[in-house]
């Protein structure tokens with residue numbers, strides 16, 4: 001761990017399955033920071049939308065529901081933060097296909113994003129935090145001292161996701177995984193509000209041929225450099 005670290009916030013953005021969570025968790029551990037993946041909030045909220053039964057097209061009802069929703073951030077393992085929605089822990093439900101299929105539609109609603117951004121900034125007030133997502137460097141925390149944007153080809157990301165699903169012993173088809181990622185990339189990059197893109201001052205790291213450790217080490221070195 002680096003002593004007397006001045007830096008308080010690291011924004012980490014990038015496309016689906018690029019490794020933000022794996023990198024963020026390891027980095028948080030070595031820096032003594034917390035890690036929060038904002039995708040978790042969009043997924044938890046989508047879970048609630050499905051349960052309440054609101055259509056993803058009903059923008060006004062979605063915004064009202066977001067405004068009435070309570071999010072609490074709770075530490076899990078080794079600095080990894082989870083989110084509790086209206087007092088309920090839904091972490092085991094948010095990777096299901098129903099949530100997966102709707103989340104990017106819900107995430108494009110301005111009123112929903114406004115609520116998420118306010119809550120995410122509230123969390124960031126604690127400092128010593130790595131926050132991952134799509135718009136952290138551009139919209140949520142443009143004042144973060146270090147902004148990282150991870151990239152890798154869609155084929156490489158599909159490979160990583162495919163292997164991860166196999167390890168979890170889930171039924172999986174590489175071509176379906178690839179098509180799903182391409183669709184998610186398209187939704188995330190082409191939406192009108194807060195599309196996926198690097199902040200002007202973000203450091204872009206191409207992870208295509210790097211191991212997880214190499215990516216973490218590279219960011220760690222950047223932190224050390226900023227601290228000096």
Ligand code: DC
Nearest residue numbers: 038039040042103104107133134135
């Ligand atoms: O990172 P993820 O796959 O868990 O994200 C789920 C969805 O939420 C994805 O469609 C992108 C969206 N999202 C977003 O729009 N902004 C964020 N800061 C994080 C996630």
